[in-house]
Amino acid sequence: MERPRLIQDIVVPKRQGASTLPDAGARPKRSIREITRDSEPTRPDLATPVKGAEIVSVPSVFSSEVYKEDHVQEPSRASADKSNEPPHEELFTEEVASHRPGRPVGMWIGAFFSSILLIVAASNYFYSVSVSVAPTQNAVQVSKEITARTDGGAGSIRFETVQFSEEALQQVEATGEADVARKASGRIVVYNAYGDKAQRLIKNTRFETPDGKIYRIDESITIPGATGAGTDQTPGQIEVVVYADAPGKEYNIGLVDFTIPGFKGDPRYDKIFAKSKTEMSGGALGKMKVVSNEERTTTVERLKAELASTLATKARAQAPQGFVLTDGATRISYEEIEKSSEDLGKNEALIAVRGTVHAVLLSASDLAAVLAEGSLQGSGYDPAKHQGMVRLIDAETLLLAPKTELPLENTKEFAATISGTGNFVWEVDAEALAKDLVGTSLANFNTFVGTNYPSIARADTNRRPFWAFWASDFPETSDDIVIKIEELEPSASLGE
Numbered sequence: 001m002e003r004p005r006l007i008q009d010i011v012v013p014k015r016q017g018a019s020t021l022p023d024a025g026a027r028p029k030r031s032i033r034e035i036t037r038d039s040e041p042t043r044p045d046l047a048t049p050v051k052g053a054e055i056v057s058v059p060s061v062f063s064s065e066v067y068k069e070d071h072v073q074e075p076s077r078a079s080a081d082k083s084n085e086p087p088h089e090e091l092f093t094e095e096v097a098s099h100r101p102g103r104p105v106g107m108w109i110g111a112f113f114s115s116i117l118l119i120v121a122a123s124n125y126f127y128s129v130s131v132s133v134a135p136t137q138n139a140v141q142v143s144k145e146i147t148a149r150t151d152g153g154a155g156s157i158r159f160e161t162v163q164f165s166e167e168a169l170q171q172v173e174a175t176g177e178a179d180v181a182r183k184a185s186g187r188i189v190v191y192n193a194y195g196d197k198a199q200r201l202i203k204n205t206r207f208e209t210p211d212g213k214i215y216r217i218d219e220s221i222t223i224p225g226a227t228g229a230g231t232d233q234t235p236g237q238i239e240v241v242v243y244a245d246a247p248g249k250e251y252n253i254g255l256v257d258f259t260i261p262g263f264k265g266d267p268r269y270d271k272i273f274a275k276s277k278t279e280m281s282g283g284a285l286g287k288m289k290v291v292s293n294e295e296r297t298t299t300v301e302r303l304k305a306e307l308a309s310t311l312a313t314k315a316r317a318q319a320p321q322g323f324v325l326t327d328g329a330t331r332i333s334y335e336e337i338e339k340s341s342e343d344l345g346k347n348e349a350l351i352a353v354r355g356t357v358h359a360v361l362l363s364a365s366d367l368a369a370v371l372a373e374g375s376l377q378g379s380g381y382d383p384a385k386h387q388g389m390v391r392l393i394d395a396e397t398l399l400l401a402p403k404t405e406l407p408l409e410n411t412k413e414f415a416a417t418i419s420g421t422g423n424f425v426w427e428v429d430a431e432a433l434a435k436d437l438v439g440t441s442l443a444n445f446n447t448f449v450g451t452n453y454p455s456i457a458r459a460d461t462n463r464r465p466f467w468a469f470w471a472s473d474f475p476e477t478s479d480d481i482v483i484k485i486e487e488l489e490p491s492a493s494l495g496e
Contacts, residue, residue, distance in 0.1 A: 127464070127471060128480040131437070134458040135485065136426040140375045142398070143419040148362065150412050157370055158363040161411075162318055163239055165278070166310055168303040169339055169352035172296075174289035182338050184244040184251035184283030186276060187354075188215075188258060192223035193235035194271035199223045207242055207258035207274050213251060215242035215258070215280070223272065239356075241335070244283055251283040282338030282352075291349050299351045304334050307355035315359040316396070323361040324395045326418070330359040331406035358406050368392045371422050380454030386426075389455060393423040426455035430483035437474045437481055445474075 152158035165187055188207065192199050200222045207215045217240050224236030244251035255276040263269035291299075311332055316325045332355050339350040365388060372390045373383050381390065392398075398420040404411070433453065440448060442461060449456050463471055475481055 127475055128482065129437075129442075129474050130462040130464065130482045130484060131433070132460045132462070132484045133428050133430075133433070133456050133486065135428050136379070136455050136457040138376055138379050138422075138424040140422050140424070141420075142371050142375045142422040143417065144371060144374060146370060146416055146418055148360070148414055148416060152363065152366060155370065157366040159414075160320065160323060160361045162315060162359045162361065163357065164311075164314070164318070165239070165354055165356040166307055166314070167278075167337070167352055167354045168306050168310075169350050170299055170303060171348055172291050172299055172351055174291050174347050174349040175295075176290045176292060177287055178290045180284045180286065180288040180290070181247040182282055182284045183247050184249075184253075184280045185241060185337060186215075186278045186280040187239060188242050188274040189237055189239050189277050190221065190223050190272070190274045191235040191237050192272050193226050193233065194268050196225040196227065198225050198236065199268070199272055201260075206245075206261050208261050209253065209256050209258060213253065214245035214261075215251075216245060217242055239277060242280075244280065247283060248285040249283045251280055253280045255279065284338060289347055289349055291351060296351060300336055300353055303351070303353040304355065307334065307353060308332055311355050311357040315357055319361050322364055324364045324367065324392075325359055325361055326396055326398045326400045327420075328400040328402075329362070329406075330357055332357045360400070360402070360406065362400070364392065364395060367395060367398075367418075368424065371418070372424060375422055376424060386455075389427045389429075390424045391427060393425055397421065428453070428455050428483075428485050430485060431478075434478040434481040434483050438478050439476055440474050442472055442474060 147156045148159040149156045150159060190201070201217065201220065203218060203220045204216045207217075209215075219240075221238055221240050223238050226236050227234045255278075257276075258274035259269065260272060260274075263272060312330065315330055319325050334353055334355050337352045337354050339352040368391050369383075369387060371392070372381055376390070398418055400416055400418050402414050402416040404414050436452065437445075437448075442463075445461055446459070449459050463469075
């Protein structure tokens with residue numbers, strides 16, 4: 001019969017620190033059998049009461065008689081083996097040191113996927129798309145009747161006029177002598193501050209200097225009326241050549257102011273006046289060294305060619321912003337003038353030529369719109385939708401043929417024919433394009449642009465950062481869409 005046993009709570013001894021463990025070198029050597037036996041779990045000794053432990057009642061299946069008969073209990077195997085068991089702390093230290101587990105694989109997998117998620121989140125935060133755009137170009141032959149007006153208007157082209165003069169001179173050998181009677185001449189600007197109505201001055205109208213010298217115009221002129229009122233008034237003005245009333249070098253003078261003697265006693269006397277634009281020069285009287293006719297003719301033609309190039313360049317340079325000077329839009333008049341100089345030798349003379357240019361400048365935007373309406377049919381251009389979306393490259397090469405002769409200083413409107421090669425370049429609205437692309441599919445980009453933007457000939461996209469390969473749409477805000485428009489060289493528009 002099985003011996004009855006007492007069931008007791010086992011109090012585990014308090015674990016000591018590593019510092020209290022006995023010296024490992026002093027531990028006695030043990031056999032394999034002892035080590036194997038020690039590795040078995042230790043069963044509590046039910047026969048030996050633990051000091052301070054509370055005795056638990058024995059179940060009723062154990063009778064008191066049996067207990068009485070066999071009250072002397074043999075030591076259990078577990079308690080017997082305790083005498084040979086090494087200290088508990090030694091076994092604990094040995095097994096922990098030899099069986100410590102490695103770092104779990106799951107931790108590395110989690111770290112890997114966390115890094116991937118972090119990269120994706122950072123990429124989404126910095127995600128942007130750069131779009132490179134090449135504008136559409138059309139080079140077509142144009143020939144169109146146009147109407148130009150100073151104030152513009154529907155279907156017309158605004159225009160402005162400019163007029164100015166330049167002089168060219170050359171020192172030559174004077175081989176002959178002759179009696180000379182030449183009148184000094186120069187350019188003046190006549191102003192009209194009398195009112196908003198134009199004022200006409202007839203041929204030979206006199207202009208007087210403060211010291212009483214008289215100069216006259218050799219053609220009738222009309223001075224435009226003033227604009228504005230009060231302190232904001234701007235007098236009308238016109239430039240004209242005047243000639244001295246008599247020959248002689250005493251009329252060779254510098255810059256001065258002029259009045260009109262014919263207006264004395266009239267309110268216009270103080271309101272219509274003139275100022276020198278150039279010096280008065282060329283006046284002479286008596287015997288002088290002169291240049292041969294052949295030498296004079298050759299020199300004059302050379303000076304005219306020089307002036308033509310200079311005046312054309314300066315006329316284009318003086319064009320206001322947004323206006324263009326085309327071929328055929330200028331007229332240059334020349335006059336030979338006499339110049340004298342104290343630096344001339346006894347047998348030398350000066351030949352001088354004055355060139356005056358009258359130029360018509362056309363509004364570049366109006367010109368492009370008027371010509372595109374009839375010339376870009378079939379290219380997707382719709383005047384109602386694309387007004388102001390095309391411009392002309394090299395508009396200076398177009399030929400303007402006015403139906404009325406230049407100059408047009410006092411003309412408000414004129415008709416002309418313009419012809420040549422129109423090199424049109426479409427304007428791309430970068431801001432509108434960026435807004436339209438927000439959230440759209442990258443895969444459908446070319447189809448979207450081709451359908452909605454005839455102004456774009458070619459476009460490419462570039463995602464940033466470069467590893468954002470998973471992004472299939474444009475960003476959700478236009479600030480993250482950068483539009484870069486390619487600059488065109490003039491030769492590119494010609495198809496060269």
